[in-house]
Amino acid sequence: MPAPLRHYNFSAGPAVLPESVLEEAGRNLMSLGETGVGVMEHSHRGKPFVAIIERAEALIRKIANIPDEYAVLFLQGGASLQFAMLPMNFLPDGGTADYLMTGSWSKKAAKEAKLYGATHTACSSEETNFDRIPKPEETTYSDDPAYVHFTSNNTIFGTQFQTEPTPPGDAFLACDASSDIFSRPLDIRKYGLLYAGAQKNLGPSGVTLVVMRQDLLERKCREVPTMLDYKTYVEGRSLYNTPPTFGIYVLMLVLEWIEAQGGLPAIYARNQLKATRLYEYLDESSLFKPAVAKGNGRSLMNVCFVTGDDATDAAFLEFVDQRGLKTLKGHRSVGGMRASLYNAFPPAGVDKLIASMKEFEASR
């Protein structure tokens, strides 16, 4: 059977995975190694799966240099469930949490917090349709926030924080890193709690990675259901109930791939190369315009661009689709095009995109 044709997949998530990961997963569906039982069919309490989840944790600690005072947890429900779990556990009645508003996901996160306490908008770029990351000097915190929350990369609008915000006083920094986790080196000591849905840089959808400073457990401010209590996952090592075993297995394979690429420094260099090449073309093009201006926090993960004319956008999308460049349509909030260039997206796909843009531009 010939290998199936693979297109370039610019999807914003679930997204492209390394081919070597897919091949390895495929080899273990009927039997994980020599166990005679497929990887999806193993009990989560058995040695083979426990070895997988422990290896996944160890790789995360190694790749991102996560020390023991941080717990590495595997949850379900996506970042959207974290939007609620975070305030449910850590925003006391009468307390305030600060949110940096840089896109739709920040807003959704803040909305869930309002069920439990007050929220303060520390900064916002909503007036200009989230076309930039506000500067540190535009950010004003409340007096004594429980935590400061930000979205490190904004998938829809194509912006990305270049450095972390610095929370005031005793507040901890909470981050939705779903769309740029492990895309660049990470200094976890700046964070209290970082979470990420896996389906962009880490694996398939259905697994949420949470890295949290363990002493935060002492700040839990109300009784919460067992499955919504971070303590359950810390104490049960993410095995209180049946975790998404196959998702964690694929995540482990992706982490092995990241390590084999040279870890986060090498991944970062590759991501810079891919995005820079595309932004440089966009800055020079007379047809395509980048949605985010230089200096406004351009994302290395999601490069958004428009022609300014809907019909031309549609014609371009059709043009590249025929050339095997898939899922380039931008989110309806921005329109135009969005090229998601997550870790596993191959540089050759960027070259092919740029070549196609030039060809399209020349044909007009």
Place this chain on the structure above:
Amino acid sequence: MPAPLRHYNFSAGPAVLPESVLEEAGRNLMSLGETGVGVMEHSHRGKPFVAIIERAEALIRKIANIPDEYAVLFLQGGASLQFAMLPMNFLPDGGTADYLMTGSWSKKAAKEAKLYGATHTACSSEETNFDRIPKPEETTYSDDPAYVHFTSNNTIFGTQFQTEPTPPGDAFLACDASSDIFSRPLDIRKYGLLYAGAQKNLGPSGVTLVVMRQDLLERKCREVPTMLDYKTYVEGRSLYNTPPTFGIYVLMLVLEWIEAQGGLPAIYARNQLKATRLYEYLDESSLFKPAVAKGNGRSLMNVCFVTGDDATDAAFLEFVDQRGLKTLKGHRSVGGMRASLYNAFPPAGVDKLIASMKEFEASR
């Protein structure tokens, strides 16, 4: 490459899947059909995945004869999260929910309800270590419960309800059907809300099927986070946020397999055949004793048995392990052995188990 050796996998969950399902999943990892994008890599908003989730829902409706007034939902977090979502949405302050206590999972479910209201134990077999399903005449409901909850099959103790409890008054019936969903014909009209983790009869871990009467949404009794509100899944057709796409895909393949087997009547006949063969042997054996007496609600899914001597149990487990019969060790709450015979478990594995038991018995 030769096909890997497959052992007989008696795991209680995650559990054995049909080989044809694993083969089909394997063929679509690199490219879902001719799409040029692997099944795990497709956007949940794209046509190929939307076709998958719609087909999964249609198959569930067809196989289990689910009418339109019921919603078919795909969630995350397992049955354990449902333990909390159910009372959070439907047990009002000052209200009471009735729980039929037939095992550890019933107890865990009731524990979560206590955060929101009162619970009433309608019946319990805890005094005899959950060795039976209490009879309907042993069940006493509270005056006006919000709902009545039961665990249709008790994985750990090997018991299974033969008929549904009948809730009093306006209460609806809620069921954790994780370990016997679609193992026999189902009359959904008896239920208000039925939920099941997928990892026994439906697919891999990480997907929770919820089937609920849509008019129950009107009974929501408090504000809850978006991701813990059933309405979010009904209105968003389980696509409010990124669902576990690969898990839903495998679930769809398992549903296709169930349909190809002849649907629930044929699956039920096969399950009866497998379990009956094993129980008949256990009732006659002088070495092995069934953990659940005849007439006490023996499970077709999990057949528990002991020799009464820990050393003999251990020797037997070693004996069968060498013969490719895996994961037969019982849960520590019961000890001995547990043969989980979910839908996908092949009848030939039961025959091999019985032959090995005879051989072991004769060798003593």
